[in-house]
Amino acid sequence: MNFFLETLKVIGLSFYYFLESLVFLIVPKRKKNVSGEIVLVTGAGSGIGRLLSLKFASLGATVVLWDINQEGLKETSRLVKQNGAVRVHCYICDCSKREDIYRVADQVKKEVGDVTILVNNAGVVTGKTFLDAPDPLVEKTMEVNIMAHFWTYKAFLPAMIASNHGHLVSIASSAGLVGVNRLSDVFSSRWPNLLPLLDPEYVAEKIVTAIRQDQVILVLPRFGYLVMFLKSILPVKTAILLADYLGILNLMDNFKGRAKKD
Ligand SMILES: NC(=O)c1ccc[n+]([C@@H]2O[C@H](COP(=O)([O-])OP(=O)(O)OC[C@H]3O[C@@H](n4cnc5c(N)ncnc54)[C@H](O)[C@@H]3O)[C@@H](O)[C@H]2O)c1
Known part of the structure; x- marks a missing residue:
């Protein structure tokens, strides 16, 4: 295709996608059926x-549960x-170890079948400032929160491509949009109404809905969309000033860690 036609195609499709997103703002997308997945x-x-x-x-899917915490899995x-669901399979898997991921993935393929929706949710929190965090803890965070996504994709994506059916989900943190001192599960912002603590049940429901509607990116709280936009237009110094003013930089200062593994 020559340059002119290619450019025309990009402009036409961009316009179409823009209109499509406007329509979906008004008419909610149909939720796909995940029964049997x-x-x-x-x-x-x-x-x-x-x-x-x-x-x-509860939506009729077979669930395969991975964790390092056996009691939690049970x-x-x-x-x-x-x-009332019966199709549940538990596996101890240390997602910080590539070999463990590949080994348990093979076991899942043999014992349960090809995974069709993969949700990379496991995550660890250092709870320390950058310079105080011990190197092994930093490495562990990278291994679980980032590298595990690569290894699980490598393990399960080929079958999804072969059957032209599958869904990859990566749970991250909107704290990553700005950069926050320490990482925590306790909120101490000066602006609790603007940056509310989210109810886990609400978060889980939004994630499942986003998956069922094939939504590519979900940011919670919705304020995060504004942060993404402001970040792209404001000078860096202004963005940092604003984040500090809103208490975002220190919203995780009171991190104490999980008192008890559940
Ligand atoms: N809770 C929040 O406020 C929040 C905010 C933003 C993003 N997130 C992200 O959402 C995800 C879930 O958060 P959560 O609050 O439910 O955390 P959580 O601590 O309750 O659950 C994390 C689970 O991951 C497991 N895990 C940790 N290391 C593992 C490893 N090496 N291998 C296998 N499993 C391992 C833990 O045992 C635990 O069951 C995480 O990725 C987190 O970063 C959470």
Whole structure:
């Protein structure tokens, strides 16, 4: 295709996609049926991973639960079954270790089948300032929060491509949009109404809906969309000044860690 036609195509499609997104602002997208899908959730032993597992199981999916925390996995499995779902498979997998991921992935393929929705949710929080964080802890964070996504994709994506059916989900943190001193699960902003603590149940429901509607990016709280926009137009110094003023830079100062593994 020559340059002129190629440019015309890009302009036409851009216009079409823009109109399409406007339409979907008014008319909600249909939610796809996930019954019969094989959904793997990493870090399913607690928190958001547990809630996502419960929701997918209640929608008729087979759920494959990964975690390093055996007790947590057992509890999630019990809750899934208590809700009436039976297709639940638990695996201890240390997502900071590539070999462990590949080994357990092979086991899942043999024992359950090809994963069709992969939710990379497992995450660790250092809770320390950059210079105070011990090197092994920094490495562990990178291995679990980032590298594990690559290894799980390598393990499960080929079958999705072969069957032209699959969905990859990466749970990250909107704290990454700005950069926050320490990382924490306790909120101490000067602007609690602007940056509210989110209810995990609400977050899990939004994630499942986004997956079922094939939404490419979901930012919670919605204020994050504004942050993304401001970041792209403001001078860096102004953005940092604003983030500091709003208390975003220090919103995780009171991190104490998880008191008890559930
Ligand atoms: N809770 C929040 O405020 C918040 C905010 C933004 C983003 N997130 C992200 O959402 C995800 C879930 O958060 P959460 O609050 O439910 O966390 P959580 O601590 O309750 O759950 C994380 C799970 O990951 C598991 N895990 C940790 N290391 C692992 C490893 N090496 N291998 C396998 N499993 C491992 C833990 O055992 C735990 O069950 C994380 O990726 C987190 O970064 C959470």
